Amino acid sequence: MKIGQNRIAVLIGKNGETKKDLEDALGVQINLDSKTGDCEVKPVIEHPNYGVLNTFIAEKILNAINRGFNPTKAMKLLDETFDIEVFNLYDLLGKSEKKIKRLKGRIIGRNGEMRRAIERFAESYVSVYGKTVSIISDYDNLQISRKAVNMLLSGMPHHSVLRYLEDKYNDKKKEEFRKMYKPQF
Numbered sequence: 001m002k003i004g005q006n007r008i009a010v011l012i013g014k015n016g017e018t019k020k021d022l023e024d025a026l027g028v029q030i031n032l033d034s035k036t037g038d039c040e041v042k043p044v045i046e047h048p049n050y051g052v053l054n055t056f057i058a059e060k061i062l063n064a065i066n067r068g069f070n071p072t073k074a075m076k077l078l079d080e081t082f083d084i085e086v087f088n089l090y091d092l093l094g095k096s097e098k099k100i101k102r103l104k105g106r107i108i109g110r111n112g113e114m115r116r117a118i119e120r121f122a123e124s125y126v127s128v129y130g131k132t133v134s135i136i137s138d139y140d141n142l143q144i145s146r147k148a149v150n151m152l153l154s155g156m157p158h159h160s161v162l163r164y165l166e167d168k169y170n171d172k173k174k175e176e177f178r179k180m181y182k183p184q185f
Contacts, residue, residue: 001038001039001040001041001059001062001063001066002037002038002039003032003037003038003039003062003065003066004037004066004130005037007065007066007068008032008034008037010065010070010071011032011039011062011065011066011071012032012034013071018071019032021071021075022058022061022071022075023044024049025049025075025078026049026051026054026055026057026058026078027043027044027047027048027049027050027051027054028041028042028043028044028047028054028055028058029041029042029043029044030058030062039062041055041058041059041062042055043055057077057078060077060083060084061074061075061077061078063084063086064077064084064134064136067084067086067127067129067130067132067134068127068128068129068130068132068134069125069127069134069136073125073136074136076125076136077136079138081138081139082136082137082138083136083137083138083139083142084134084135084136085134085135085137085142085145085146086132086133086134087132087133087134087149087153088131088132089103089104089131089132089133090131092153093153100131103152103153104128104133106152106153106158107126107128107133107149107152107153108128109158114152114158114161114162115128117161117162117165118135118145118148118149118165120169121144121165121166121168121169122137122141122144122145122148122165122168122169123137123138123141124136124137124138124141124142124144124145125137126145126149133149135149140172144165144168147164148161148164148165151164
């Protein structure tokens with residue numbers, strides 16, 4: 001895998017702490033060439049935290065950091081209910097720089113309001129970085145935030161997307177309330 005030059009320092013962290021925390025949590029060894037950005041993840045079978053899928057999870061976390069998330073948010077992927085979704089805007093929209101810039105602006109919204117709304121109502125993390133839009137969330141909320149981003153990319157008005165997010169959020173909270181206060185007979 002390749003790590004962008006401006007994300008290598010974030011991946012390594014202060015005094016190598018982020019990289020070391022990731023290696024200790026998953027029982028893997030991360031070999032990173034800081035000149036070229038080439039990165040390789042190898043399992044350390046003798047490590048007490050070793051697991052069969054840990055190499056795959058480490059690659060997902062590295063991908064999240066490479067896509068603009070800070071390491072704290074990327075570490076949410078250690079939880080097996082969380083996943084990352086990456087929208088490549090080049091593949092979706094073509095090579096038009098103007099169109100990509102405009103749609104990135106739509107997803108972010110004025111002063112970041114739309115991005116914050118998706119993060120709040122869909123209980124997820126959103127990163128608009130380079131030519132990609134990435135989402136980290138648990139599975140149910142990932143479906144909601146994915147649909148919201150698709151609505152924005154297809155040109156729906158912001159108020160319609162906000163209404164959709166608020167409705168889904170309210171439905172979720174009502175369901176949690178019903179489960180919590182279900183009468184026992």
